[in-house]
Amino acid sequence: MPLYLALTCIAALVGVSAFAIFNGRRPDISRIVYRACIGLCLLLFIAAVIPRGANVLTTTAPLGLPWIGMHFRIDVLSAFFLAVINLAGVAASAYAIGYAAHEKNPMRVLPFYPAFLAGMNVVVLADDAFTFLVAWEFMSLASWALVLAEHHDAENRRAGYVYLLMASFGALALLMAFGVLGGVGGAYDFASIRDSSKESWKSGLVLALALIGMGSKAGLAPLHVWLPLAHPAAPSHVSALMSGAMTKVAVYGFIRVAFDLLGPPAFWWGIEPMTFGAASALIGVLFATIQSDLKKLLAYSTIENIGIVFVALGLALAFKANGLAVPAALAFTAALFHVFNHSLFKSILFFGAGAVLNATGERNIERLGGLIHAMPKTAFLFLGGSIAISALPPLNGFVSEWMVFQAILLSPSLPQWLLKLLVPAVGVTLALSAALGAACYIRAFGITFLGRARASTPKTPHDADDWSIGAMAGLLTLCLMAGLLPSLLIDTISPAALDFVGGRMPAQSEISWLSIAPVAESRSSYNGLLVFAFILFSAFGARYVIQKYWPRGARRAPAWDCGYIEPSPATQYSASSFAQPIRRTLGVIAFAARERLDMPLPGEMRPARLTVTIKDRIYDYFYAPMTRAVVSCASGLNGLNFLTIQEYLALVFGALVFLLVMVAL
Known part of the structure; x- marks a missing residue:
């Protein structure tokens, strides 16, 4: 039975964590742990894709609270996310076998890595609020421990602190959301929540809390x-x-609450996800475009792609509320398709960034360059991931984003004028984000792998190991297959769309030539195979014509600058130069960019200096004041630690009187 197989594998992952703790001195412990994770994630993936006689499988375990237990459920939605999580888990574990040779403190990672995988899987399978929240916190704490793997770095400790605070804040919002859903009766299993009646204000409050928490x-x-x-x-x-994977668990949680537990939606439910999704897409890609840290660039890009997913989910809610089943199914399918796609190409890019970091000791792309010569396999795979995430055909990123835009083009059928005005504005924002995203990855790949080395690195560059290359190549193959044959994945997602929005896209397998048509062939269609064939024909045809008819053969010459040979790599286009137009046009509004030019006077021998300062307005104007207020309050309350016993008793008595008065009122 798939559900029992999944729960057994999750228990085994926890067992692997315990094994790592008690066998940390073994020299081969890393390989044992990561290979065990590969096998268990493969079994979990199989459990997700096994055809089930019934759409829903449920069970209850005698764990947790005695009068509630722990409820587990696998349906078409949880099976899809189970497959996404464990496909990413297989790839990450395979990559980690080679990457583990470079880990400085493996026992800071190995005990928590299988636990992290187990926590994500339990969240997806949970069928009651208690199990969901316990698994959510377990996942958060395991990932927090992994963030602090390099705890000796002060910046990493700050990252862990901020992450723990935000995770606690999100968990509090989810606790309040499920508390409102359960009501005074305290029926926290999802089946009871589905069957309960909900007032409109209560549904709106839960939706807002779920959007904050997830x-x-x-x-x-x-x-x-x-x-x-x-x-x-x-x-x-x-x-x-x-x-x-973890960000997709949050997407799953939002879908479970908004499309399942809250019941039939109102039209305004889609406004918040669309608004915040569009803002995330634009903010994420703008910050990604100006980053010099390769991994931070990829992190901001994740914010952009999560924004695209939430825009599609907001559209699905709006269409569903108005009884437009086919457009709702298109938007919902596009969201899940992009969830799957992003898990593939973002994993490739982080693996590539890790390979660059291991090979050079550098994450700053301003100090890199020319790595395509020393790391040709890594460069090719990173390029493939960059093409996919830039939404260029024939890879998979184009298909899901194209489907989102097709759903946006159906927005005139919405009757509410607010949505008629909002959706086109969101579409323009996504179009701008898509263009900036392509520029971002042209910059990332070009500066890192092309040209000449801009500075000496602590290590001699070399290509990644076979395990790392294999993991990246496998994911890139899936990106190509999903881009060439998207109809197979769309038909796989359609049962989830039918269950959660009440409609489905036309059966894509019945369309000739493996094309896809979101609504009907007469409106719009896309054929990845034909596009791929045209790209290959154009590329090889142009190469043949140039080689055959060009009067001179290929020749190499030294790098030059305005006609003069220039041996210095400093004359190359830098990452900052590439981002300068965007920084100057949008930077003042988006991230308070400031440029300060220190130009020496005539006759002075000191060099000129250009200093650029970039801030995060959201952090400076929202989080920083809150942090200062919390610190100030904590400092003021610190005096309570030095009260006498009489003062403590008086304080308790005063609090008791205050609470009794409040109850009486």
Whole structure:
């Protein structure tokens, strides 16, 4: 039975964590742990894709609270996310076998890595609020421990602190949301919550709390401040899991609450996810475009892609509320398709960043360059991931984003004028984000791998090991397959769309030539195979014509600058130069960019200096004042530690009287 197989594998993952704790001195402990994780994640993936005779499987374990127990459930939605999580887990564990040779403190990672995988899986299978919240906190604490793997670095300790605070804040919001859903009766199993009647104000409150709780874990702006700190601090395979899998667990939680537990939606439910999703997409890509830290660039890019997913989910809610089943199914399918796609290509990119870091000891792309010569395999795979995340055909990123835009083009059918005005504005924001995203990854790949080395690195660059290359190549193959044959994945997602929005896209397997048509072939369609064939024909045809008819053969010459040979790599286009137009046009509004030019006077021999200061307005104007207020209050309350026994008794008595008065009123 798939559900029992999944629960057994999750228990085994916890057992692997315990094994790592008690056998930490073994020289081969890393390989044992990561290979065990590969096998267990494969079994969990199989449990997710096994055809089930019934759509829903449930069970109850005699654990947790005695009168509630722990309820577990697998349906089409949880099976999809189970497959996404464990596919990412297989790839990350395979990559980690080679990456583990470079880990300085493996026992800071090994006990928590299988526990992190187990926590994510339990969240997806949970069928009551108690199990969901316990698994959510377990996942958060395990990932927090992994963020602090390199705890000797002060910046990593700050990242862990901010992450723990945001995780606690999100968990509090979810606790309040489930408390409102359970009501005074305290029926916290999801089946009872589904059957209960809900007042409109209560549903709106729960939706807002769920968006805060899940959005803080997913990295939805303005709750994203932890993500650019935590992802670079964690080991690269953990960063890939946090970005490719953990953020998707948060998406799953939002879908479960908004599309399942709350019942039929109102049209305004879609406004918040669309608004915050569009803001996240634009903020994320703007900050990604100006980053010099390669892993921080990828972290901000995750914020952008999570924004795209929430825009699609908001559209699905709006269409569902108005009884437009097919457009709702299109938006919902596009959201899940992008969830799957992002888990693939973002894992490739984090693996590539880890390979660059191991090979050079550098994450600052301003100090890199020319790595395509020393790391050709890594460069090719990183390029493939960059093409996919830039939404360029024929890879998978294009298909899901194209489907989101197709759903946006159906928005004139919505009757509410607020949505008629909002959705086109969201579409323009996504279009701008898509263009900036392509520029961001042109910059990331070009500066890192092309040109000449801009500075000497602590290590001699070399290509990644076979395990790392294999994990990246496998994921890139899946990106290509999902881009060329998207109809197979769309038809796989359609049962979930039918259950949660009441409609499905047309059966794509019945369309000729493996094309996909979101609504009907007469409106719009896309054929990845034909696009791929055209790209290959154009590329090889152009190469043949140039080689055959060009009067001179290929020749090499030294690098030059305005016609003069220039041996210095400093004359190359830098990452800051590439981002300068965006920084100057949008930087003042988006991230308070300031440029200060120190130009020496005539006759002075000192060099000119250009200093650029960039701030996060959301952190400076929202989180920093809150932090100062908390610290100030804590400092003021610190005096309570030095009261006498009589003063403590008086304080308790006063509090008791105050509470009795409140109850009486």
